[in-house]
Amino acid sequence: MKVEYISPFVEAALSVIETLLRVAPERGKLSARPQVFTSQQVNVVCGITGDVEGQVIYGMSIIAADKVASTMLGAPVVTFDQLAASAIAELGNMISGNSLTLLAKAGYNCTITPPTIIKGSNVKISTLEIPALVIPMKIPGIGDFEINVSLQQRLRA
């Protein structure tokens, strides 16, 4: 997978998280996985279609998800309900959407599918056999936040 597909997601995540959560995340070291896999408890899955296609997963612990949703909603989340899940999904949607704006500037026109929330550890998504690059981030006061990017140039018929 081309590294130029990754930079927009890193840049967009840093910017969107700082705007929404009012803290600056710290970026960790990039690593590779043979395919999209997440060991996080709460995951937002966004499909990408267009000049490049695949999936991006934003993962975090349930504690981090509660804190993210509480900050976005401006009130403590007591139970991880539909509104809290929607806030987390929207965070993933905003990062993906902003990433596509940056990808378009690099010449790749894409669109996103509505985000899906998956709760549960050790989730393997295997619709496409595309290697994944993982960008770990630490959000001060919230916890770890992981971005799994698995994209490839569109397969032409």
Place this chain on the structure above:
Amino acid sequence: MAKKVLITDDALFMRVTLKNILTSGGYEVVAEAVNGAEGVRLYREYQPDLVTMDITMPEMDGITALQAIRSEFPDAVVVMVTAMGQKRLVVEAIQAGAKDFIVKPFQAEKVLEAVRKLIG
């Protein structure tokens, strides 16, 4: 009398957020649609002063819904509120009749400023 707004977004969080912002600005949110098709149906029913329209939605996307509303109601005031800010999409939305284009995440004041400029 408060100006009427219709919110069209598949994300509950965004509908709640936009409703809070618009209500605090003195607007009446008359209905909330969860996809473009429902947005078109609710526009016919309520004929609001303004519509906020997401783009990526199931069943019918926001650009298609914008085109459907504007073909039936040429004076409809529609503001796109979306996470995607590609130039191509902005141009497509403006050509389809959108009056403004707000990229998420946004500041509450930015939404109110856009709405005030269009409907007072």
